Amino acid sequence: MDDFWAGALWALKIWLYLIISLIMIPAMFGFSLGISETYMNILVKTLEVLTLVFFMSLIDRHALSYADTSILGLIQRENGSMEKELEELRQSRPKPPVGGDFTLSDCFYFTRRGIESIVDDEVTQRFTSEELVSWNLLTRTNNDFQYISLKLTLVYGLGIIVRYCILAPLRITLAIIGLSWLVIGTSAVGMLPNWRIKFWLSEWVHVMCYRICARGLSATIRYHNRENKPKKGGICVANHTSPIDIVILCNDGCYAMVGQVHGGLMGVVQRAMVRSCPHVWFERSEMKDRHLVTKRLRDHVNDKTKLPILIFPEGTCINNTSVMMFKKGSFEIGATIYPVAIKYDPKFGDAFWNSSKYSMVSYLLRMMTSWALVCNVWYLPAMHQQEGEDAVQFANRVKSAIAHQGGLVDLQWDGGLKRAKVKETFKEQQQKKYSSVVVRDDSSSNSD
């Protein structure tokens, strides 16, 4: 019995030494031994072969239509304006000489639009994970595919063993090491007096810990346009898909975080981080006071020695197929905005955190049992608020730039619709538009 424990302890020691030498040290100093690259290459080749096998089996079963509909969507919409379509409906009736008209057939337009939105709408699909065209051997993406063939099932079984028994323990170990090192390292640096070396050390500790965490997720990140990286005294805005966005961005630079003070483990991490360099943490009560929030952010930005602030203006996690409305708060401060676009590759693992379905812990476990995390980060050129542009317009301009670069759909809807109902004012806008068609005041009909 003792032998067993001695043997287990010895194996654990070897395991830890291997991890430290092969993964931690390269991460600390920023070079790579090529292990991750080899893994990724094998993974990509395997998935390519699998996609081929998958489509062949679909052809055998005459079920190729699956692939078509998931790319094209369910229906083909006619995007005519309300006025144009109502006019078409009323073609057969004589136009009244003055004022507007109401016809019973007007309801056709609204009914059709309503049913179209029931079948396929722009918004609700953004709060669930993106659908894949072909299966990538993860149970969680196998909604429509079900049982395909014996070969595929065997490979899938092998995949489970690899993911849960080899990759997951490795990643969990790395994550624990990374987080504890973050807390210890930042506290240690925080005890130094304010010499120049403190800033340098603090940055190094932060980046190192985030690099370890990134290795803990088998993350492959490609940074584009690094000459546009956010500088001190600015605000960095990015689209939000999951808490891992922070790890992704902080692998390449140091940012000041903004957020609520949490209790428990998160609170410990937050307090440690703030010792080594200034972050902006708010008490829950302070968050309600918009002027206080704006003032604190403005103070931080105006101090040119402080790090750029990282903000996610959507306010909630979206599934990385679109960018939703940016809240105007951070655009009112008057600082330079550095937009960043983050796009994950869904083939290797779904990064979206569906907070209504999964808790943080189960989300992280899912991340650690995916194949890998592949993403592209684009740094966009800095933007300033222009003359005569208000905060909302500025926010929309930044949002469009990010959506365009990341290949995401630019939506005007509020991410808060994930949980809240749509505001009555939007319905009233539609009603107003329709009533102006019905009433059609004299000024416009006189010009006919």
Next chain:
Amino acid sequence: MGSRASRLLREEEIEEIKKETGFSHSQITRLYSRFTSLDKGENGTLSREDFQRIPELAINPLGDRIINAFFPEGEDQVNFRGFMRTLAHFRPIEDNEKNKNASASEPLNSRTNKLLFAFRLYDLDRDDKISRDELLQVLEKVDVEQKMSIRFLH
């Protein structure tokens, strides 16, 4: 298994729905996917709240009445069959259907049934109180088949 469909659709059910509504196999499975994604309670039926969660529908002036059309008299839940039956009204009329056997029961997406759907949107207490002749006269020249159809992709 963690999949969205808490219950998979059986082949016999798909066949029945196909016969009743005229949708194709893949359209039915895709619409079932959509049905389950709207079904937040995961109990196989949709309630009025599930529909109201769609923002584009919530801002539609006729939104509430369209939602009502899905629910049979006095009920608060609609299952997948009912969902498909209502959507079937909006399938376009195909040419080969126009010459079908006259004795077969009228398909759900016929001109008359489309008009009946629109009629019921006005007739809130469902007692046929709007003068039907008047309505049909008004709608005589309107291209009902096109305006009350949605182009479903196969």
